[in-house]
Amino acid sequence: MSETGVPPAIAGDPIASLVREADFDRYASALFTPAEARAHLLALYAFDAEVARVRGLVSDPMVGELRLQWWRDALNDPERADAVAHPVARALEGAIRHGRLPRQALLDLIDARADDLYDDPIATLADLEGRIGATSSVVLRLASLICAEGADPGGAEAAGFAGVAQGLARLLRRLPRSQMLLPIDRMAAHGVTREDLSESRASPELSRLAAELRDLARRRLAEARSAAAAVDPVAAPAFLPVALVAGDLDRLDHADSPLAPPPERARWRRLLRLWRASRRTPSF
Secondary structure: OOOOOOOOOOOOOHHHHHHHHHOHHHHHHHOOOOHHHHHHHHHHHHHHHHHHOHHHHOOOHHHHHHHHHHHHHHHHOOOOHHHHHOHHHHHHHHHHHHHOOOHHHHHHHHHHHHHHHHOOOOOOHHHHHHHHHHHHHHHHHHHHHHHOOOOOOOOHHHHHHHHHHHHHHHHHHOOOOOHHHOOHHHHHHHOOOHHHHHOOOOOHHHHHHHHHHHHHHHHHHHHHHHHHHHOOHHHHHHHHHHHHHHHHHHHHHOOOEOOEOOOOOOHHHHHHHHHHHHOOOOOO
16 A cells, blocks of 8 residues: 555556546445456546546537547557557556457447437436446446456346446436436426426425435345345455445435435545445445
8 A cells, every 4th residue: 555545556547546536436446446456447437437528528419429439449449549549548458358348338338428418308217227227237247347357257137236226326416417317207207397407496396206216226226235146256346336325325315405415425434335345245
């Protein structure tokens, strides 16, 4: 460990810094993963952060499509000069080799992120789960392959359920920024309108919708725990970020409004929770 308490493989690493800035939970979870997997997990998380942030960088979807196409080209031709020179693309290639990651799964992840560019409303709750599964669940599954060094550790079902729980908790923590992800059918059922969200109008109807989504997240988390029995323990570190979901849902239960979630817990508390989770199997 360095004097700052951060493993030397992470301190000063630009890939780790990118993940730390974009997604502290994933960064923090990497601190408690085996050294041989850590850099490759961070590379995967950095790649996902890069393609996810395109939506916030552009106002024209076509410009976003061009940015995402660069990543498709880099995956299809990793020896290109611009791909070799790009630190995240270069690190991702190392992760692909280490975990024998299927390139098609990474290309599909890019396609899923492309859907974010258009702000198309999500029709049903099932569509929302599918959208989250195509992103959060896929990253968990790929991370498990990295931890198992390319062998199949099982756990596709656990990753599916856990990713949905994780994605729902993240959505609820980020309202109203993530309002376009709220499914139209459940909004209509509860009498919630887009105007309520865009104008930050809290209401009992919105509170009931948020409670329904928290309940769904808890059910998916319970299903993930049941499915975790089929996961090789070697892949447990891949699921470490999920260890924070239950606590986040509990804190959202006590928020004054879905539009004003409670402040984030101190980072040392999240680190402590992750450390404790890293000492058990399943980790979440």
